[in-house]
Amino acid sequence: MELAHTTNTAAQSYSPELRELLFQYTLQLADTSLILGHRLSEWCGHGPILEQDLAMANIALDLLGETRSLYQYAAELEGQGRTEDDLAFLREAVEYRNPLLVEQPNGDFADTILRQFLFDGFHYLLLKQLQNCPDKRLAAIATKSFKEASYHLKWSSEWVIRLGDGTEESKHRIEKALDHLWRYSGELFQMTPVEQELHKAGFIPDYAQLKQQWDEHVAKVFAEATLEVPKNVFMQLGGKTGLHTEHLGYLLAELQYLQRAYPGLEW
Amino acid sequence: MNMQKEWPLWEVFIRSKQGLDHKHVGSLHAADAEMAIQNARDVYTRRMEGVSIWVVESKHIHASNPDEAEAFFDPANDKVYRHPTFYEVPAEIKNM
Numbered sequence: 001m002e003l004a005h006t007t008n009t010a011a012q013s014y015s016p017e018l019r020e021l022l023f024q025y026t027l028q029l030a031d032t033s034l035i036l037g038h039r040l041s042e043w044c045g046h047g048p049i050l051e052q053d054l055a056m057a058n059i060a061l062d063l064l065g066e067t068r069s070l071y072q073y074a075a076e077l078e079g080q081g082r083t084e085d086d087l088a089f090l091r092e093a094v095e096y097r098n099p100l101l102v103e104q105p106n107g108d109f110a111d112t113i114l115r116q117f118l119f120d121g122f123h124y125l126l127l128k129q130l131q132n133c134p135d136k137r138l139a140a141i142a143t144k145s146f147k148e149a150s151y152h153l154k155w156s157s158e159w160v161i162r163l164g165d166g167t168e169e170s171k172h173r174i175e176k177a178l179d180h181l182w183r184y185s186g187e188l189f190q191m192t193p194v195e196q197e198l199h200k201a202g203f204i205p206d207y208a209q210l211k212q213q214w215d216e217h218v219a220k221v222f223a224e225a226t227l228e229v230p231k232n233v234f235m236q237l238g239g240k241t242g243l244h245t246e247h248l249g250y251l252l253a254e255l256q257y258l259q260r261a262y263p264g265l266e267w
Numbered sequence: 268m269n270m271q272k273e274w275p276l277w278e279v280f281i282r283s284k285q286g287l288d289h290k291h292v293g294s295l296h297a298a299d300a301e302m303a304i305q306n307a308r309d310v311y312t313r314r315m316e317g318v319s320i321w322v323v324e325s326k327h328i329h330a331s332n333p334d335e336a337e338a339f340f341d342p343a344n345d346k347v348y349r350h351p352t353f354y355e356v357p358a359e360i361k362n363m
Binding site for chain 2: 049050051052054055058151154155158162
């Protein structure tokens with residue numbers, strides 16, 4: 001693939017191939033934040049205590065803000081007249097590119113915390129690097145979201161420690177969460193062909209390096225939480241290439257209901 | 268919920284951008300000091316209210332007794348001479 005003009009910063013000057021790659025990648029990031037943000041928003045009014053209800057709603061809103069910037073940019077890159085709302089609300093499940101982890105149901109508070117923790121570490125490390133992306137728009141979005149992600153990671157790390165090293169009940173719950181969520185952590189770092197091309201072109205970091213740093217952080221937090229890092233777990237893949245678990249369909253049915261039932265509705 | 272019973276209450280103090288002092292803004296429940304600060308961030312600084320947070324467990328605050336309010340505070344009522352308003356400020360002093 002010809003990526004000769006990769007040092008240009010204006011999207012207009014990209015080759016059609018590069019533009020398509022950046023569109024796919026931006027869409028994948030947007031889908032990821034949208035789906036996780038939506039999951040967290042499901043807690044609104046149901047949090048275990050008021051303070052955590054608010055904390056989760058805050059994080060959901062941070063992710064939604066990032067989502068909007070990304071969809072807006074994706075729509076521009078695509079240049080087919082679709083809007084951010086079209087991209088968010090009018091695609092089929094197989095067209096979503098989010099990793100499987102973020103579409104997993106909220107479960108109990110420990111499930112939600114662990115899902116968040118596994119994602120936050122990746123999100124934080126990725127955004128940190130993307131701030132230096134030669135694409136100025138992605139770099140700007142990353143810079144804004146990096147501060148938010150730093151807090152998310154702190155929040156979920158502190159909770160993993162407290163649940164793991166808390167009561168017998170909390171430990172049991174977080175271990176149960178680990179049993180069924182860990183298998184979705186590998187996909188975050190498994191590079192798709194789009195990600196490989198963009199890495200070769202110097203736009204995104206090598207995920208293997210992110211994984212190394214992620215492993216270190218997880219090991220540190222788990223040690224404090226008196227949790228074992230699972231070993232030799234078969235990793236589920238597919239979300240980033242459109243092969244989702246059944247949960248995404250139900251999530252989208254709710255998320256997209258209004259636009260499907262009343263096309264073009266605005267308020 | 269018995270969680271509410273187990274988690275202690277914390278008083279939250281926030282310093283705003285312009286302010287020099289931390290002001291009491293409310294209270295919340297949290298398992299420990301670190302969580303109390305995080306909760307305070309999420310509950311009380313969502314609208315850019317602050318740049319610094321203090322938390323203290325409510326049980327460490329000792330308050331004056333409302334029943335003794337008269338004996339405590341009323342005697343100050345008729346002692347206006349304690350305000351520095353009986354001095355004439357010399358003309359040379361600009362910033363008072």
